[in-house]
Amino acid sequence: MATLLRSAVLNPEAYRTVRAAGGDTPSKTGSFRSLAPRLDSLNGKTIYLVDTGFGGSGKFLDQVQAWFAEHMPSVKTVRRRKTGNIFRDDTKDLWAEIKEKGQAAILGVAG
């Protein structure tokens, strides 16, 4: 018959938010901001199609753009290639441009 371990065992899992060395509270890195409000409709809106730089991303978004032109011609689509490393944030002012001139963005795609 199996016997109970004399003591319990410890959980190996880590904190699910980033803690600074010596700090008890999570840093801002682990916080989430509110999602952007959604649009009532896409009619007449400008949607940015952002190529992340991953393999196939550009050609995939070409077809997304073609789909909008065919099925939702009132939507204006703008294609942009995110600058910088494919795993990192944009290095220029793409997000500011989208905020100023667009109403929504679709980022794609990985692999």
Added chain:
Amino acid sequence: MPHLRFTFVKSPVWGKTADQLRHDVVEGTDPITGKPVMQEVVSELTTPVSEEDKTSRTIPQSAGPDHFGPDTAENLQKLFREKGMTDYLPIVLPTEEKVDAMLKATSHKPDEIVGKISPTPGVYEYWSYSVRQVAVNAVMAGADPKYFPVILAIAAADKESISSSDNSFAEAVVINGPIRDEIGLNYGIGALGPFSRANATIGRAYTLLSINAGNCGKVGETYMGVIGNPMNYANIVIAENEKESPWQPFSVRHGFKPDESVVSIFEGWGVISAKNSKFAVWQKDMNFAQELKNIFDDQDQLFGGVAILSPAVANYVKDEGYDSVEKLTDWLYKSPDEPRSHFFSKTQINVLVTGSSNNLYWDYGGMRYVKSISVDQWR
């Protein structure tokens, strides 16, 4: 962003024609939800955001209870396995006694934060971990407490050993300095194989730490390796054979003193015997430097190239005129008669020495150097 809106598409995406992309991907269905891709995209842009997602917040800090049990050893092994907290090999159950013994092997306090790991930085959130949490994983791997400063140094590198990438990447740990002999790391016959408790369990601890403290290796969620990689079990632990190497240890070439103990992390595809290459040819007059160059020039450029030479091969190369690694990598990067180099930078070429000298074999791989961490600061 727990509720960030995604539409998944049928992969792979790259390599498809425009027609295939249009019909199979854009006009196809989301393989997770089964809904038409573009219908889902439009819905995600127009369906109002929930009240919860309008609020800035943090996700819960704790991964669960501090303890499991008491229960039978069989049930606890099963529980750890079912929770995805192992590598599916039996573990050493992390009792308080064993974890306490591990904690005594460092001067650092149990609650001190050691570092953070993400399955792919920039894509997944980081999880952070304390000295105690590293100790729990070290116990589970079967490590002796005297290995703990090495495992803590690896943990302090903030580098996942199991990437979420569908490439099935692998990780290597190079160990230099006096710690190698202090804890019995193998750098002789079969140096990269399962022939030493220190090599085996230090490497395994890195994998368990990445799974449990870095959220790595959750198949379908944080792991998408198409083929998988057997080197993920215990990584590639390379204690350099400094005694028989003709060159300075790797750590010394990166600014550390010879009497400092150091771990250095590499990432990439993994390593394989050079005899697998068409360029490795036995000949009357061996020219290992040229062989190295031919092989490196045939490799993918993403990670560059690392050569793991046996001391016998390293000394051959030295006798060919390369009395320093720098001289060798300069030539490997770009010989005087080449119009341009194959790799982007000299730093993409690394040379290590380990193993025995009973034959002229060596390994190579597409792996890049990431960073080095002092082991001594974690004693």
